Amino acid sequence: MMHRKVVLRVVSKFLIPPILLFALYVQFHGDFGPGGGFQAGVIFGAGFILYAILFGVETVKKVLPPWATRLLLVVGVLTYGLTGVAGLLLGGNYLDYNVLAHDPLHGQHYGILIVELGVGITVAASMITIFNVFAGHRGRG
């Protein structure tokens, strides 16, 4: 752990909240500007990974225990998949968003928002999981 690097610790403490906020911005503004669930998930995961690099994987695991990331991993995929099933139940095709609301355009909007959220959750959870497993592993060195 890097207990001595005061500058790095303080600066990253300042940076991590904007990183997470920017990830959420990218997530929900993806309909209007560049970005979307995938990029947002990566940025969100990067915030946690930065924290893990500086303060150790164990500290991150206190905030976000392994069972939580594993659960989020599944929740993200299911969010995507079940949105498609919801379209089926409401009388459309699989992943047909037009039937999700009365107005097809609104349906598309909701569908894309939910699906992107699923993508973001999965990507963020898998990035954090992969990093935690890699970094938590004790190497030969």
Add this chain to the structure above:
Amino acid sequence: MLIMGAIALAIARIRDLFAVSMLSGIFSLTGAAIYVVLDAVDVAFTEAAVGAGISTVLMLGTLALTTRQEKLGAGKAKSTAAFLVVTLTGAVLVYGTFDMPRYGDKIAPIHHHVAPRYLGKSAEEVGMPNVVTSVLASYRSFDTLGEVFVIFTAATGVLAIMGRAARRRREDEEADENNSPAKENAS
């Protein structure tokens, strides 16, 4: 592009893997800059976040698990053969690009299949200002679903291969009473 070539050469020559992973991050960042020049902001965004950010971190994590120096195992004949194979493949790929339409060509097939419908009808059919998002999440939602499954599978695979070892080690540590020097090692 020249910078990218120079970086690629440096990556092939340098034996210190720490420098190599840093250089590959810079390579991705230069690639992202090229995507911006080509007006593909979404791709550039992804390249910068994934290629320059996450993969570099993952490579560093792998280096922490393995070793920093590249081993020169194979003999001269083997590396010459590898060099020949790489050159041949590269030549074939470059030959393949000769048949591609010029950049920005109006009559290129890619501009005549589904792209006009996406660009023209996206506003009335999906209503998203960002056409990239509407293509990714609505027109091509099955592809994106597949992508999500790929990422999910990657994380599950890593967990299946390395997660078990980590758990076993933790049990060992819990059985061990004096494990303080081991923790300093891990950082």
